[in-house]
Amino acid sequence: xxxxxxxxxxxxxxxxxxxxxxxxxxxxxxxxxxxxxxxxxxxxxxxxxxxxxxxxxxxxxxxxxxxxxxxxxxxxxxxxxxxxxxxxxxxxxxxxxxxxxxxxxxxxxxxxxxxxxxxxxxxxxxxxxxxxxxxxxxxxxxxxxxxxxxxxxxxxxxxxxxxxxxxxxxxxxxxxxxxxxxxxxxxxxxxxxxxxxxxxxxxxxxxxxxxxxxxxxxxxxxxxxxxxxxxxxxxxxxxxxxxxxxxxxxxxxxxxxxxxxxxxxxxxxxxxxxxxxxxxxxxxxxxxxxxxxxxxxxxxxxxxxxxxxxxxxxxxxxxxxxxxxxxxxxxxxxxxxxxxxxxxxxxxxxxxxxxxxxxxx
Amino acid sequence: xxxxxxxxxxxxxxxxxxxxxxxxxxxxxxxxxxxxxxxxxxxxxxxxxxxxxxxxxxxxxxxxxxxxxxxxxxxxxxxxxxxxxxxxxxxxxxxxxxxxxxxxxxxxxxxxxxxxxxxxxxxxxxxxxxxxxxxxxxxxxxxxxxxxxxxxxxxxxxxxxxxxxxxxxxxxxxxxxxxxxxxxxxxxxxxxxxxxxxxxxxxxxxxxxxxxxxxxxxxxxxxxxxxxxxxxxxxxxxxxxxxxxxxxxxxxxxxxxxxxxxxxxxxxxxxxxxxxxxxxxx
Numbered sequence: 299x300x301x302x303x304x305x306x307x308x309x310x311x312x313x314x315x316x317x318x319x320x321x322x323x324x325x326x327x328x329x330x331x332x333x334x335x336x337x338x339x340x341x342x343x344x345x346x347x348x349x350x351x352x353x354x355x356x357x358x359x360x361x362x363x364x365x366x367x368x369x370x371x372x373x374x375x376x377x378x379x380x381x382x383x384x385x386x387x388x389x390x391x392x393x394x395x396x397x398x399x400x401x402x403x404x405x406x407x408x409x410x411x412x413x414x415x416x417x418x419x420x421x422x423x424x425x426x427x428x429x430x431x432x433x434x435x436x437x438x439x440x441x442x443x444x445x446x447x448x449x450x451x452x453x454x455x456x457x458x459x460x461x462x463x464x465x466x467x468x469x470x471x472x473x474x475x476x477x478x479x480x481x482x483x484x485x486x487x488x489x490x491x492x493x494x495x496x497x498x499x500x501x502x503x504x505x506x507x508x509x510x511x512x513x514x515x516x517x518x519x520x521x522x523x524x525x526x527x528x529x530x531x532x533x534x535x536x537x538x539x540x541x542x543x544x545x546x547x548x549x550x551x552x553x554x555x556x557x558x559x560x561x562x563x564x565x566x567x568x569x570x571x572x573x574x575x576x577x578x579x580x581x582x583x584x585x586x587x588x589x590x591x592x593x594x595x596x597x598x599x600x601x602x603x604x605x606x607x608x609x610x611x612x613x614x615x616x617x618x619x620x621x622x623x624x625x626x627x628x629x630x631x632x633x634x635x636x637x638x639x640x641x642x643x644x645x646x647x648x649x650x651x652x653x654x655x656x657x658x659x
Numbered sequence: 660x661x662x663x664x665x666x667x668x669x670x671x672x673x674x675x676x677x678x679x680x681x682x683x684x685x686x687x688x689x690x691x692x693x694x695x696x697x698x699x700x701x702x703x704x705x706x707x708x709x710x711x712x713x714x715x716x717x718x719x720x721x722x723x724x725x726x727x728x729x730x731x732x733x734x735x736x737x738x739x740x741x742x743x744x745x746x747x748x749x750x751x752x753x754x755x756x757x758x759x760x761x762x763x764x765x766x767x768x769x770x771x772x773x774x775x776x777x778x779x780x781x782x783x784x785x786x787x788x789x790x791x792x793x794x795x796x797x798x799x800x801x802x803x804x805x806x807x808x809x810x811x812x813x814x815x816x817x818x819x820x821x822x823x824x825x826x827x828x829x830x831x832x833x834x835x836x837x838x839x840x841x842x843x844x845x846x847x848x849x850x851x852x853x854x855x856x857x858x859x860x861x862x863x864x865x866x867x868x869x870x871x872x873x874x875x876x877x878x879x880x881x882x883x884x885x886x887x888x889x890x891x892x893x894x895x896x897x898x899x900x901x902x903x904x905x906x907x908x909x910x911x912x913x914x915x916x917x918x919x920x921x922x923x924x925x926x927x928x929x930x931x932x933x934x935x936x937x938x939x940x941x
Contacts, residue, residue: 334682375883376890382883444871526841533849541686548689555696558885585793646801650793657792 320507324532329515329539330524332535335409336513338402339544343501344543345395348550349433350494352388360440362486364479367442368564373560386554392434394550396579399430407616407637410625411514417617419507422500424614427495431579436489438577439482439576447565448574450485452584456576459602476567517625547609575655585654663735664830669823670816675734676727677751677819684722688715690871697878720744723751727826732848733841737834746833750825754818762814769810774802791920 310316328336359378361370374381403423406412412420439450454477458468473480515524529535562572576584583606586592592601612619620633627634664672691714692702700707718920724744731737777799790798837844886892 372887372890376886377882379881380879382885383879541682544686545682545689545750548686548693551693552689552696555693558883560885561887589791646794648796650791650797653796654793657711 321446324530324536326509326513326530326531328513328531328535330519331527331529332531332538333516334538335405336535337539338398338405339508339513340539341542341546342395342398342402345391345398345546346497346501348547349388349391349395351389352384353490355384356388357490362440362482362646364442364565367440367482368561368591369427371441371443371561375561377594383554386558387550390550390553390557392437393578394546395430396434398546399427403427404637404641407633408627409514409517409631410627410633413514413623413625414617416507416511416514419504419511420617421614422504422507426497426500426504430501431491433489433493433497434577434579436485436493439477439485440489440563441559442482442565442570443561444565444569445550445562447477448569448572449576450481450572452576453580456583456587458601459599461505461599461603462605464603475653477565480502494639514625517627573655575651581651582644585647588654620659662831663737663836664731664827667735667827669821669827670819671823672730672826673819673823676723676730676747677822679726679730680722683726684718685717687718688860691715694871694874694878697875699880699884716748720748723748725928729848731830731834732837732844735830735834736789736837736839736841737830739830739834740835741833743829743833746829747826750829751822754821754825757822758814758818762811762818765809765814766811770803770807773806780800791875 307316354373359370359374359381361367371385374385376382403646406420406423435450435453439446454468454471458464460467471481471484472478473484519527563570575581583602586605587598587601589601591597620630622630624630684805688711692712695702695710698866700710702708702711721744724742724747727747728739731739731743780802781790781795781799785795839847
């Protein structure tokens with residue numbers, strides 16, 4: 299290390315015991331060695347940091363009022379230097395975050411990494427999943443165009459179907475009979491203050507719990523084999539994480555360049571020619587609600603609330619139901635079949651919603 | 660004792676090398692693609708595609724060489740002499756072209772047959788249980804896509820099997836088995852990759868990163884190229900009209916002189932009017 303850098307390092311080390319911290323952070327043993335399958339958590343953290351950076355840059359120009367939200371977003375796109383790219387990166391970054399959460403949860407599920415002693419990591423992870431979805435939901439309204447307005451209207455209507463708390467939640471979020479200034483203010487505050495705070499706290503807890511329990515490691519191999527292949531977090535896993543982060547960053551940037559954000563008309567209470575629909579990651583639920591069996595009061599409640607809530611409860615209870623020590627997914631046929639059915643179901647419904655959109659247009 | 664390379668499955672060997680090489684080279688190709696996109700050149704067509712493919716060749720050779728050496732040493736205990744990347748790359752490229760060519764026709768034929776069979780099956784099912792149109796299209800898509808994908812995977816496995824067979828031959832011909840333990844081999848490989856002058860390496864790496872970042876922001880359009888209909892681009896005439904300071908100053912001087920002359924004239928006229936004797940009073 300260069301003498302100056304060494305001096306700075308020594309100065310900091312003397313005061314905060316940097317060497318111990320470095321040893322703890324970088325010398326975490328990874329049973330069975332580094333893997334590409336372990337990159338999702340780090341990538342999620344990276345996407346969140348990038349969302350925070352681009353979000354702050356956007357806030358320099360964005361005005362969260364019903365009169366100016368649309369105009370200020372258009373100003374960002376058309377007048378601010380590179381504003382269009384920053385906004386488009388933020389837009390595609392939110393989708394990347396949802397995709398990565400799904401990938402991360404799938405990896406943990408398939409690897410059986412939610413099992414004892416990692417139940418708490420799984421539960422906190424589920425809460426983080428909820429926060430990521432809430433980020434997408436609240437952020438979607440902010441540009442205040444027809445797409446934003448109607449996606450929120452549909453989302454709040456779905457929320458309204460929840461018994462007991464649904465009405466309160468919908469009224470609290472809307473702040474009036476129809477989405478307006480109060481809705482925008484509330485969504486903005488939740489998006490830029492409440493959710494980032496909650497995410498930072500829970501992500502910290504998630505990491506702390508992960509470091510306490512240690513990585514689960516591969517589901518194949520005897521303890522002796524895994525011990526023989528044990529590697530430290532640095533340098534191999536760090537390298538894999540960096541490569542994955544670079545790939546994600548470049549993918550999001552490419553999407554922002556290929557398909558930059560173009561707003562529709564300014565939000566108004568009349569949808570006109572626009573067919574309201576939620577964001578793409580809620581499309582499967584939207585399509586499910588179009589089925590005949592989910593029509594009517596009871597049907598809407600079942601499709602919009604009961605089934606998703608039951609599914610989330612099942613996921614939360616998973617480590618306590620599936621208590622067997624077996625982690626190999628190929629020796630857990632029910633788990634493998636369930637994951638496949640859920641994934642195919644989400645895929646079929648999402649594609650169906652997109653096809654339906656073509657018909658409606 | 661059999662050679663370590665002959666004990667592993669050809670498919671597994673080819674997959675392990677190709678998968679790792681793909682991800683190793685991917686970020687570098689993405690950098691090229693991103694710079695092309697920033698310069699408004701599509702990397703999936705025309706000159707952009709040619710540039711990307713041309714730059715992908717050395718990246719792939721390097722990535723394949725790096726991952727193959729790592730795999731041979733760590734998993735098989737084989738040290739390979741001479742260039743690895745180029746030796747494996749050309750064989751993989753030839754096999755890839757042949758396999759892809761055959762697969763293109765086979766997969767196309769399978770898709771055509773499956774589409775017909777699916778349409779007939781769904782027509783029958785619809786007579787018994789009516790399915791909503793959107794779901795019907797999705798199910799139809801799945802029904803012909805699944806067997807077609809299986810055929811495509813079969814060709815992928817055939818390609819991997821052939822490539823794995825070539826890799827094995829290469830490893831047997833050019834590799835020497837090492838008697839060192841796994842930890843020793845890994846350390847040796849890591850040491851080999853660490854440059855002698857790490858500061859120079861770090862500085863070069865940072866310089867390249869800074870250069871690429873600057874190139875990206877220079878190439879990136881400052882304002883959007885996808886304008887909203889309500890926000891037309893500023894009138895081009897106003898932008899094109901260049902300001903010439905000398906001419907502007909001359910013009911301003913002339914205008915001021917003209918204004919001064921008019922003012923002077925007006926003041927003279929006013930003075931004349933004041934000098935005129937007052938008319939007879941009542």
